Amino acid sequence: MQTSTPIRRLRALPLLLALLAGGACAAEQVGVSPWGAKDEIGRLNLITPASRAAILARVSGKQAYDLAVDYFVGMPSWQAAGDPPYQMWLTHTPHGNIVADPMQVGADMNRHVSYTGSAVSMYAHMGTHIDALNHFGLNGKIWNGYTEAEHLGDRGWTVTGAEKLPPIVARGVLIDIAAAKGLAQLPDNYRVTRQDLRQALERQQTSLREGDVVLIRTGRMRDYDNAQVYMANPPGLSLDAAKFLVEDGGAMVVGADNLSFETFPSEVSGNYLPVHTYLLAQKGAPILELVNLEALSRDRVYQFAFIGASLKFRGGDAAPIRPIALPID
Template sequence: MSNFQLTYDALDVRDGLQVSRSPWGENDVLGRLNWMTDSTRAAALAEADGSSVFDLGVTYEVGMPCWVEAGDPKFDIYMTHTPRGTAIDRLSGADPGVHDRYPYAGAAISMYSHAGTHLCSLTHFGHNGMFWNGVNEFDHLASRSWTLGGVTPPIAVRAVLLDVAAARGVEELAASHEITVEDLTLTIDAQQTTPRSGDIVLIRTGRMRQWPDPAAFLPSPPGLGMAAARYLCEEVGAMCVGVDCGGEVLPPSEPGTFLPVHCYMFATAGTPMFENLYLEELSAAGVHDLVFTAAPLKIAGTTGMPVRPIAYPRRTGS
């Protein structure tokens, strides 16, 4: 088996929708992240030019865009202990007067696991009641979370930024612009940067220019269409795909579907997706060939992992 196997055997096919069997074993929920090894990570990091560092994560703050239409919680932060309050309520257990000299403050956060910059796991969307590698709610879902997934290895890999907005000569793609294969190939030709199998492919639509205004950022985003997603997964051989908004075009071009690109990428292609990446500084600097690093939070059983991605230019000639 080639390290970069791009299509997978079917566990279930109904109405043209395939759930694939993982070639990495019956308990696999990482999909193409299995392409990474200690040696591939070391090779990628050896190519990183540390003279420039690009932070691809957004700031988590009250009022930022969060997808709450289905009832999921927005991002929130609140104080659990304040300096004066702790001196009054003495919940810390310290003697009276101690916190006058040693003030204490604490905070807690709550949020949907797909808020802000995050990595979607393969247990996020599926087809016909089944997820990648046959994961299903009858065998793998406990009271509060999946019994598997949510923990990924540290990510360090070559990546390519496909700045579709810039290639199309606009600052931001129009609302509900469906990114096509033509958009991607035009961008590759314009940049003279070719993604290889095993790369992470980052897609810039320009929608991040509207962050953190929910009214401007969330409605009718541009994003990948199904043909473009298939091209990235089955022809380019992307390990992961990352987009500067929600990933796929909304509303979807095919009526009666619900986030069909996500469902295909996760359940059929085994390709995780980063969402809400901040790609504006990379675009402004004209950096398209890079080394991408990320350490998603290890949250057992979750469908989405908050992440702080960092990118470095890839050394010329590497």
Template sequence: MSDNPASGANRQVTTSPYGPEDEIGRLNLMSPESRAAVISRIDATQMFDLSVDYFIGMPSWQLLGDPAYQIWMTHTPHGTVIDELPGISREMTEYISYSGDTVMMYTHTGTHIDTLNHYGYNGRIYNNFTEREHLGTRHWRVAGADKMPPIVARGVLLDFAGLRGVDMLPDQYGITPEDVDECLAEQGVEIQLGDVVLARTGRMRAWPDATAWGENPPGLTRAAAVHLVEKGAMIVGSDTVCVEQGPSTDPDNYTPVHTYLLAEAGAPLIEVLDLEALAAAEVYEFGFFAACLRLRGATGSPLRPWAFPFRKD
């Protein structure tokens, strides 16, 4: 294993300190007491929705052939009249205007969370679960979205675009540990154990232009991700397609931040966050609330996160 925190080469998955059956990693840092502490501090009169909406043509991860978001009607008011619903009279279908629809998408589309079975090393994922023993024909039997509890935690915004005085960080800008420390000092906040740390690059200002928003994103380097976890981060998120600097500059790992956070640290990632309003209001610490869909075994899930500022009193 490499001793260089910046290198993603020759790494191995980590055994969880929470026991051989653990499937949620650093989410174990949440407790009834930690949730109560966060809820006791929030100003419920202000709320920031950190998610994007889903629509045909939205930017999404399609580089490796994953499907774009699609939605189509399965029932329409007039269509039910023409199709004749079984056991329902025409008069009733004309009276009852029935609509229904279906959605198809990659589970890593829009604002979403990556689960601990999304990436690993050598056929293993966090806590030494193996592909051979724990992956069926349809989905993983462990560490999926169905195992993730609702998230109630202290949130910290790191506004790197604001720090540099730009609307957006340049293409492929690699956020370093030094950037993290400078941003924390500038904003006057500290990362505490169990925090959800969100990195703003400003890329959401280009949403939904797929090219301007999605290509060559700025983001965390592996060394910065290690630094955040060592400071206490439970979850790391950003306003980009992949949280990390892209494309990777590591010749030995095409996704060094994902593999570190998920396979080594047991820390989920949140991607495609809208952090613009939060940054404009200069809200750098807040109550963070979110829950994913309980998709059994899924490597990711849509997420609807929101933030409440802490009271100033």
């Protein structure tokens, strides 16, 4: 039986879509650093002695905002890919030391000198953390063309590891999308657009400058103590919004109060995490996640000195960070 032309076209559609997706993937390539072939920190090169001095000179000293979250058993964490949850356990307790006497100092000494010790186990992308540039790549390469074959060993990456991230001292900007829309928090799966960013900046009478740390508030942090609610269908940034921050606004680092920064499902055929690959692999812009922005929003602090240093996990793809915001005059 002869197959009609419309049916033949329908049968060919999956192949056509696959070819289009393949073309989209091929078009995405990692960025080559303008700071040289040995660059491992990307846009963090925008931090200079002059830029640090300029923002610190404007600090009012009136208040300090802690932008980090608590770590606790049962906290929100990414486990969809099989990564472990946060665990903490006591390795020593005052009474346990009396019974076991691990230091062999005797019961009287253990009663006199109490000793508590603990240990933790966690995925690197938990709590308030910063993604290093090796976290995501494209076509077998990460930022600046480094490859797994040459630079990834059994103890982590030899380039772009979390230990290479310098202390960040820069101008910080809060873009409060939820407040700009008159909401306590954005709806599930809401995808923040370029226009959303522009409207919020206009409402706040704030502008972006090259080298800023730009933090997006969705309001999701209000549910942080309820992991099930916090993790379910979070809002996040669109790819176009991310491009606006970096290419138009000059952002050095971007971050948000959600866990994934972007939202799902992906808006780009052939790439399940297009915002991450764009920022990390193509633009060399580290990502901050789970940043607590509620106090800044409450007090309408939109510009500040951002200061943060992450743990130096050698070869790691992320590390916890405890950032602070110091309002500026």
